Amino acid sequence: MSARDEFALIAALQRVHMGTTPPGVEVGIGDDAAVLALGDRLVWTVDAQVDHVHFERGWLDAEDIGFRAHAAATSDIYAMGASPVASLASYVLPHDAGALAEAIAEGSRRSADRHGAHVVGGNLSSGTELSITTTVLGRCQRPILRSGARPGDGLYVAGPLGHAALGFRVLRDDLRDARFDPFVARWRRPLLPITTVHVLTNAHAAIDVSDGLAQDLGHLLTASGVGADLEASSLHDDELVRASHGTPYAWLDLVLHGGEDYAIVCASPSPLGGFTRIGTCTEAPGLRLRGSSGHVSVVAPQGHAHRF
C-alpha cells in the first residue's frame, strides 16, 4: 500500500473512532502514541486474530472481524477482574483487504461500545496475511490471578460454553440450518459476561475460556497447584444439546474442548451472582468429570485444535 493510501486510511479510521475518547485518555489517535492519565492499578494484554488461523473471511463480515478481534483481547481484561479502559489496534492488511479496514474498525468500535476499551490509536502495515492485533488496558483494585484457587473452592462459570464452538464447526463444515444461527452469531461476535466482573472481586482465581474449558481450567488448576471435580449435570445445556442433536458434534465435547467461548471460569469460596457452579477444587491434581450415574472419568486438558 502506498504512503498516500496509508494516510487516507488512517484518516478514515480516525473518523470511525472519533468521539469515543474514554476518561483517562488525554491524546487519542493521531500523534506518535496515545497519552493516558490513569492512577489505578492497570491490567494490560495483547491478542492477535489472523486470517486462516482464527477465522476465514468467508465465515464472517469485516465488522465481525473487528468485533471479534476487540472482544477476544478484552476478554483477558475481564478474566483479571478488571474493567477495560482503552485499546490500540494494529492491522496487517493485504492489498485486497485495505477496503475492509474501515468496516473492521466499525466492528471494533461496536465491541468497545459494549465492552469499553475504545480504540485510541494503532498501527497500519501492509502484508500478505490479514491480521488484527489488539492491545487493551484495564484497571482494577485487585487483580484476580490464575494462581489463587484452593482445595474446597467452588468452580463457577459465567457465559455459555460450547455455543461458539458449535457455530464455528457448522461454518467450517458448511452445515446450513437456521437452528444454528444463534450459535454462529455467538462465534462471530463474542458476548463477554460483562456484568460479572464486579462480583469477581470475591474470587480466588479466574481465567477466560478461549481454548476450551478443559484446557483453560487446566491452566488455572496448574497455576494454583490444585485439581478439580466437575459435575456433568451442571454442564448440561438444553439449547446446545438440542441444536447439536444429529450433528457430528457431541455437546459435552463442545463444552469441554470447544473453545472461543470467551466465558469466565473462576474459583471462589462462595457463590457469585451471574455465575453457575460447575464443580469443586480438590487437593488431588487433575481434572475429573462425575456423570449423573456417579461414574467418574478423567478429562484431558485438551483444547480447540484449530487455534494457536
Add this chain to the structure above:
Amino acid sequence: MSARDEFALIAALQRVHMGTTPPGVEVGIGDDAAVLALGDRLVWTVDAQVDHVHFERGWLDAEDIGFRAHAAATSDIYAMGASPVASLASYVLPHDAGALAEAIAEGSRRSADRHGAHVVGGNLSSGTELSITTTVLGRCQRPILRSGARPGDGLYVAGPLGHAALGFRVLRDDLRDARFDPFVARWRRPLLPITTVHVLTNAHAAIDVSDGLAQDLGHLLTASGVGADLEASSLHDDELVRASHGTPYAWLDLVLHGGEDYAIVCASPSPLGGFTRIGTCTEAPGLRLRGSSGHVSVVAPQGHAHRF
C-alpha cells in the same frame, strides 16, 4: 503449531524475559494479562514489523528482528518525551519460524536492556507470515505532541539521518563492502537517542523519524500549522557522504527520504543538549531546503516507499 508447542514456546519466552520485571509491574508473563501499578501520565503505542514488508529474513538474524521490533515501537515513546516502562510482544509465527522465537525474544530483551520497556507479556499465533507486533507503555510529566511548533522555533535532530537507509539499501541491492558495515548495523539494530529524552521537556513539538525526515517533519509541520526552512549545510554528514560515494544513493536523498532512522526531530524555542539544529519553523507552509549557495528548493513530503 500444536497447543503443546505453543505452551513450550511460552515457557521458553518466559525464561528469556524472566528477572527483568521493571518497577511498576506487579504481574508479568504467565497470567491472562500483565498488571501495572503506575501513577504517572502514560504514553502508549503499538508497532508491527512484518516479514517481506519491513525486513527480509536474509538481511538480519532473529535477534536483530526482535531488537528492531522492540526499538521501532519504543521510538514512539521517546518521540512523546516519555520514558519507556514496559512492553508486550505479539508474535505471528509460520511453521518454519517457531525455532526463531527464542532468539527474537533475546533481541527484544537486548533492546529493552538498552532502552527500557522490558517485555512483561504477549501473545503467540501461527500464521503464514512472520510478524512481531510490540506495544509499549511509557510515562512522562508532559507529553510533547506533534502539534505545538510555532513560527520562529528552531528545528533540532538527535540521532544520525540516512545511516540506516544506506544500510537498508545495500542489503536490498546486495552491495557488499566492509565500509557499509556500520550502516547495516544501524539498520539491523536501531540505536535510539535515549539520552535526549530528558531535554525534550523544553520542546514545543516532536516526532520520531521512521519514514524519512521530509515525511515525518511534514507531519509535525502540518499538525502545528507551520512550515519550515532547512539548512542543507546542517544536514551534511561526512561519514554518510563518504560511504555513499560511488553508490547509486545520493546522501541528501538518504537524509531527507531514507527512513528507519528512529531519530527524533523537534521544534524548540531554544537549543537542546544532544540535538543538532537543522532549520527554523516559518509561518509560510511547506518545507524548503536552503543550499550553501543560497538556492532554495521545495522538499516533497515523501518518505521511504518500502514501508507502509
